[in-house]
Amino acid sequence: MRAPDTPRAIATGASPTVTGAIETRRSTRAFLPDPVPAEILREILSTASRAASGGNLQPWRLYVLIGAARDRLVDAVALKRKVKPLDGLEYDIYPRDLTEPYTTRRGRVAQAMYELVGIARDDHDARNAQMAKNFEFFGAPVGMILCIDRQMGPPQFCDLGLFLGNLMLLARERGLHTCPQEAWSLWSQTIREVVGVPDNDLVFCGISLGYADPSDPINALRSERAPLEDFASFLHE
Numbered sequence: 001m002r003a004p005d006t007p008r009a010i011a012t013g014a015s016p017t018v019t020g021a022i023e024t025r026r027s028t029r030a031f032l033p034d035p036v037p038a039e040i041l042r043e044i045l046s047t048a049s050r051a052a053s054g055g056n057l058q059p060w061r062l063y064v065l066i067g068a069a070r071d072r073l074v075d076a077v078a079l080k081r082k083v084k085p086l087d088g089l090e091y092d093i094y095p096r097d098l099t100e101p102y103t104t105r106r107g108r109v110a111q112a113m114y115e116l117v118g119i120a121r122d123d124h125d126a127r128n129a130q131m132a133k134n135f136e137f138f139g140a141p142v143g144m145i146l147c148i149d150r151q152m153g154p155p156q157f158c159d160l161g162l163f164l165g166n167l168m169l170l171a172r173e174r175g176l177h178t179c180p181q182e183a184w185s186l187w188s189q190t191i192r193e194v195v196g197v198p199d200n201d202l203v204f205c206g207i208s209l210g211y212a213d214p215s216d217p218i219n220a221l222r223s224e225r226a227p228l229e230d231f232a233s234f235l236h237e
């Protein structure tokens with residue numbers, strides 16, 4: 001495994017090329033409160049729906065929360081977190097017996113993130129407080145909840161990922177950043193109550209969207225990647 005990528009300042013400008021958008025996208029965990037113009041948001045979401053999907057099912061179902069609607073969900077979860085850590089598991093976020101190299105990768109990115117913000121490995125309160133920021137959409141003015149009909153299976157979850165990827169890259173094209181958040185699936189019942197997601201839709205993830213706060217050290221995290229040879233096999237004969 002390579003040495004971790006060194007922390008690098010987050011790009012706050014627009015990245016107009018696909019390569020630039022991919023290179024400058026990162027999971028952003030501190031946002032400025034500046035609002036996102038409604039027209040830009042609509043453009044990003046409409047264009048993201050050009051994602052390919054098997055049979056053109058377009059299985060994504062998105063709830064976009066802004067202003068009071070966003071705050072209502074954040075407040076509802078904050079209230080419930082005082083008495084319990086989660087509503088329940090909507091799905092297993094990771095395989096129960098995750099094996100190598102995945103456990104190491106998962107541990108390393110978490111460790112790199114906590115180091116950047118000065119949280120020690122055994123400081124459970126500080127880790128919990130950092131985790132709680134998920135449920136404030138990390139301060140982003142736009143919070144989204146991405147759902148999928150429960151009848152769907154692996155092919156359609158892939159479609160959902162393509163939509164999500166488009167959304168995140170289109171955000172970069174407009175100088176915005178995002179954070180996809182499976183953590184929101186832990187509060188699916190509250191989301192159903194507050195947002196009105198029907199029972200037959202699975203709450204897959206939340207997405208924070210807004211302008212990154214370049215002064216917050218957490219946004220300097222540049223997660224590492226395995227080299228090409230580790231995941232691609234080139235067969236010539």
Ligand SMILES: Cc1cc2nc3c(=O)[nH]c(=O)nc-3n(C[C@H](O)[C@H](O)[C@H](O)COP(=O)(O)O)c2cc1C
Nearest residue numbers: 025026027029109134179180181182183184205223
């Ligand atoms: C579907 C999905 C769900 C994720 N859920 C969370 C989450 O709940 N909270 C969080 O801080 N990061 C979350 N992440 C971000 C990952 O930790 C991140 O993508 C990974 O560490 C690679 O870093 P990068 O996105 O900065 O390249 C999620 C990413 C994906 C794709």
